[in-house]
Amino acid sequence: MTVATYLQYFKIYLAQTFEYRTSFFMWRIRQVLSLLLSLFFWGSVYADTATISAYTKDDMIAYLIITNLVFNLVAATSLNSLGSFIYSGELSNFLIKPQNISLYLLSKEAADKLQNLFFSLLEAGGIWLLFQPQTSISLQSLPLLGFFIILGMGVTFCIQLLFGAIGFWSPDTWGPRFLFFTLMGLTSGTLFPLDILPSWFTSTVALTPFPFISYFQGQLALGRVNSDHLWSSFLVAAAWLVALGITAAVVWKKGLKDYDSHGG
Amino acid sequence: MKTAAIVVDHLSKHFKVYKKEPGVWGSIKSLWHREYETVKAVQDISFSIDEGEVIGFIGQNGAGKTTTLKMLSGLLYPTSGEVSVLGYTPWERKPDFQKQFSLVMGQKNQLWWDLPAIETFELNKAIYDIPDNQYKKTLGTLVELLDVADIIKVQVRKLSLGQRMKCELIAALLHNPKLLFLDEPTIGLDVIMQKTLRDFIREYNREFGATIILTSHYMDDVKELCKRAIIIEKGTKIFDGELQSIIAKYAKNKILSLVFSKPVQRSDLEPYGEIKELTQDGTNYTATLLVGRKSATASASKVLSKLPVQDLTIEEPPIEAIIRDVFADTKRS
Numbered sequence: 001m002t003v004a005t006y007l008q009y010f011k012i013y014l015a016q017t018f019e020y021r022t023s024f025f026m027w028r029i030r031q032v033l034s035l036l037l038s039l040f041f042w043g044s045v046y047a048d049t050a051t052i053s054a055y056t057k058d059d060m061i062a063y064l065i066i067t068n069l070v071f072n073l074v075a076a077t078s079l080n081s082l083g084s085f086i087y088s089g090e091l092s093n094f095l096i097k098p099q100n101i102s103l104y105l106l107s108k109e110a111a112d113k114l115q116n117l118f119f120s121l122l123e124a125g126g127i128w129l130l131f132q133p134q135t136s137i138s139l140q141s142l143p144l145l146g147f148f149i150i151l152g153m154g155v156t157f158c159i160q161l162l163f164g165a166i167g168f169w170s171p172d173t174w175g176p177r178f179l180f181f182t183l184m185g186l187t188s189g190t191l192f193p194l195d196i197l198p199s200w201f202t203s204t205v206a207l208t209p210f211p212f213i214s215y216f217q218g219q220l221a222l223g224r225v226n227s228d229h230l231w232s233s234f235l236v237a238a239a240w241l242v243a244l245g246i247t248a249a250v251v252w253k254k255g256l257k258d259y260d261s262h263g264g
Numbered sequence: 265m266k267t268a269a270i271v272v273d274h275l276s277k278h279f280k281v282y283k284k285e286p287g288v289w290g291s292i293k294s295l296w297h298r299e300y301e302t303v304k305a306v307q308d309i310s311f312s313i314d315e316g317e318v319i320g321f322i323g324q325n326g327a328g329k330t331t332t333l334k335m336l337s338g339l340l341y342p343t344s345g346e347v348s349v350l351g352y353t354p355w356e357r358k359p360d361f362q363k364q365f366s367l368v369m370g371q372k373n374q375l376w377w378d379l380p381a382i383e384t385f386e387l388n389k390a391i392y393d394i395p396d397n398q399y400k401k402t403l404g405t406l407v408e409l410l411d412v413a414d415i416i417k418v419q420v421r422k423l424s425l426g427q428r429m430k431c432e433l434i435a436a437l438l439h440n441p442k443l444l445f446l447d448e449p450t451i452g453l454d455v456i457m458q459k460t461l462r463d464f465i466r467e468y469n470r471e472f473g474a475t476i477i478l479t480s481h482y483m484d485d486v487k488e489l490c491k492r493a494i495i496i497e498k499g500t501k502i503f504d505g506e507l508q509s510i511i512a513k514y515a516k517n518k519i520l521s522l523v524f525s526k527p528v529q530r531s532d533l534e535p536y537g538e539i540k541e542l543t544q545d546g547t548n549y550t551a552t553l554l555v556g557r558k559s560a561t562a563s564a565s566k567v568l569s570k571l572p573v574q575d576l577t578i579e580e581p582p583i584e585a586i587i588r589d590v591f592a593d594t595k596r597s
């Protein structure tokens with residue numbers, strides 16, 4: 001059990017990204033198209049109004065580009081098939097060797113995130129230049145932004161572990177995930193800033209892990225977070241990370257014990 | 265005195281599986297009502313294996329062989345019973361334990377499908393913490409023994425089954441495991457490749473004194489590699505002892521398969537053995553005889569000299585036939 005092991009996994013997965021080139025490019029095109037679509041949609045909404053809630057058209061464009069970039073980092077995952085990886089018995093190959101399964105999964109995610117970061121930055125940069133939103137981005141918030149992106153990644157990693165763990169008991173891993181990720185897509189703030197909805201909605205969502213998928217980071221980048229809001233958000237996010245982390249650890253411990261190691 | 269590498273004590277594994285009724289209606293019904301049943305895959309098995317022994321673990325399909333190996337390697341928690349493997353409890357999955365064995369399954373691969381085998385080897389080097397010089401030396405030896413120098417640089421998905429199995433073995437042996445669980449390592453391979461792997465496994469046992477448990481449905485594998493056999497049937501152990509003694513007792517015959525160039529009469533064949541099958545359809549003339557184990561070669565040479573033989577093979581009876589006989593006997597007593 002050494003660092004070399006996980007570096008090796010990281011390398012293998014990074015290399016594998018480009019093995020299936022067509023799928024890879026199709027996915028990237030999908031990302032760009034969906035962002036463009038949402039920008040054009042909002043562009044037409046702004047045709048006969050100057051501001052929506054506290055957002056000018058430029059604010060909105062900047063917000064959407066940034067949150068989509070953050071979403072690609074925080075929510076995009078290589079662990080969608082974790083449940084079937086477990087249920088099919090493929091996990092056995094890893095479980096039988098002297099290595100840590102969560103570190104293995106983490107290395108896999110890290111490789112996925114790194115290539116995603118690289119391409120998402122290129123795409124977001126290109127689109128930014130295309131639309132040139134006139135808005136001030138607070139550069140001091142960059143370290144904080146990075147911190148909350150990593151926090152968000154931790155939260156989604158635990159959520160992935162939890163959904164994947166269904167595979168220890170049932171082949172039926174797709175349904176619950178699908179419902180959850182649909183909900184997450186709607187409340188993470190990539191489609192619209194959450195605070196344009198009534199405040200009861202915003203304050204309810206603020207207690208869930210969802211805003212940390214991208215909405216909150218978008219607010220940070222636009223310099224719209226005061227220090228009270230910052231601290232309370234940090235506490236909520238950290239509490240979720242701890243709670244989800246502990247739950248994932250407990251569920252996995254039980255799962256590894258009940259594991260059926262199908263196949264062979 | 266030899267020390268025990270593996271001690272298995274009243275080991276059982278029961279699976280709870282849900283019974284799905286057939287058809288669409290069955291599927292719909294299963295939405296609100298599911299019936300479960302218990303499969304007793306392994307039922308109160310005990311045995312012990314000494315260091316350096318090569319054991320044939322045999323039984324019909326579904327007998328519980330793979331399930332037992334999965335418990336011995338710590339993949340499965342047992343329902344009840346105790347196991348000590350190299351002094352460890354396998355399902356605690358301690359790294360120190362995991363570094364000392366390998367499980368090879370003929371039907372599953374640990375090699376990365378999209379990458380050349382050498383990448384998996386490198387990965388295992390890191391996982392098992394194999395020192396550089398030991399890795400180079402072991403890899404060199406294994407690659408030469410199995411003659412796969414070029415193959416290991418080709419993407420695994422492009423390899424033939426036999427080539428892949430050789431690479432699987434290398435991946436499993438790089439860390440010089442003291443203990444090997446081989447679950448049907450020769451399945452689906454042609455006779456020559458089976459022989460190559462057998463020789464290799466025997467060599468590995470001799471060189472490193474490794475303890476090996478081998479499951480196989482091929483008599484030749486078990487006969488050539490194992491002195492001792494454990495037979496399980498429906499999850500319970502029905503035999504544990506010298507392989508030779510069951511072969512002598514139950515496999516009295518060998519199978520002589522013949523192809524003739526001209527028609528032959530039943531009466532021509534009768535003197536040589538028990539006729540199991542005789543086909544004379546105008547184009548094909550074949551026969552299968554059961555001949556005494558000891559007199560097999562003598563019978564074969566007589567048939568060769570007396571009859572118009574085009575082709576001839578002498579084979580062991582299938583392992584299943586022996587298991588059935590042993591099983592019938594244990595039930596009787």
Ligand SMILES: Nc1ncnc2c1ncn2[C@@H]1O[C@H](COP(=O)(O)OP(=O)(O)OP(=O)(O)O)[C@@H](O)[C@H]1O
Pocket residue numbers: 260261262263264279280281303304305323324325326327328329330331332
């Ligand atoms: N994970 C599982 N869940 C439910 N039932 C299982 C599971 N694994 C094995 N079984 C059942 O347990 C029994 C023993 O299976 P096992 O795979 O150990 O047999 P085997 O001796 O290896 O057979 P084969 O020679 O066909 O490989 C079978 O009836 C099988 O259906």
Ligand SMILES: [Mg+2]
Pocket residue numbers: 264329330331447
């Ligand atoms: Mg099996």
